[in-house]
Amino acid sequence: xxxxxxxxxxxxxxxGGIMIWILVMVELVTFGAALIALGFISREDPALYxxxxxxLNAAYGxxxxxxxxxxxxxMALAVHxxxxxxxxxxxxxxxxxxxxxxxxxxIKSVEYAEKxxxxxxxxxxxxxxxxxxLTLFHLIHVLVGMGLxxxxxxxxxxxxxxxxxxxxxxxxxxxxxxxxxxxxxxxTLYLIL
Numbered sequence: 417x418x419x420x421x422x423x424x425x426x427x428x429x430x431x432g433g434i435m436i437w438i439l440v441m442v443e444l445v446t447f448g449a450a451l452i453a454l455g456f457i458s459r460e461d462p463a464l465y466x467x468x469x470x471x472l473n474a475a476y477g478x479x480x481x482x483x484x485x486x487x488x489x490x491m492a493l494a495v496h497x498x499x500x501x502x503x504x505x506x507x508x509x510x511x512x513x514x515x516x517x518x519x520x521x522x523i524k525s526v527e528y529a530e531k532x533x534x535x536x537x538x539x540x541x542x543x544x545x546x547x548x549x550l551t552l553f554h555l556i557h558v559l560v561g562m563g564l565x566x567x568x569x570x571x572x573x574x575x576x577x578x579x580x581x582x583x584x585x586x587x588x589x590x591x592x593x594x595x596x597x598x599x600x601x602x603x604t605l606y607l608i609l
Contacts, residue, residue, distance in 0.1 A: 436586045443593060443597065444597070447550070447601070450546070450549075454543075454546045454604065455604075468540075468547075469605065469606065471531075471534070472547070472605065473527060473530070477602045477606040480520050481602050483516050484598050487515075487516025487517055487595075488513070488516075488592055488595040490512040490513040490516065491509070491513040491588045492588065493506075494506040494510045494513065494568075495588045498580055498585075499581055504572070507568075513565055514562055514565040514569065517562040518562065520558055521558060546605075554597055554601060557594050560590075561591050564587045568583060
């Protein structure tokens with residue numbers, strides 16, 4: 417008979433801790449509610465919303481989707497490596513994830529510059545009000561995530577503590593939330609309306 421004791425804390429406690437998951441749920445509900453509101457408001461003038469959506473460059477959105485998903489892949493590798501105790505390898509993967517976040521910011525900045533050049537500002541119409549507010553709010557999350565990634569990178573480079581595994585999971589949870597929010601925004605703004 418197996419007499420090993422089950423560690424219920426690990427069984428019932430989500431990776432990264434409960435507080436990060438509460439934050440993830442709040443953020444997903446917030447973005448989800450805004451997208452639902454956008455869907456309802458777009459029914460008032462579907463032609464306007466469709467014409468506005470066509471002013472977006474879906475290529476930018478597609479490339480940014482691939483960039484964030486690739487960055488998320490490297491973040492998942494960082495968690496895997498940290499669980500193996502390979503903290504320097506985990507730091508290297510976080511550096512790649514951080515580079516992906518940086519590339520996302522560069523592409524989004526180019527897209528924003530084009531929109532501003534063409535006068536598609538936050539007060540252009542309601543579609544662009546939603547576009548700017550949602551994508552800028554998401555961009556803030558990307559920048560916060562990049563700060564967390566940078567901090568985690570330096571911690572992993574110099575540390576060997578068991579707490580690094582949970583900290584890496586926490587940062588990964590936040591970074592994957594950033595991916596998930598973009599996966600909600602991209603099709604709704606660039607492809608559906």
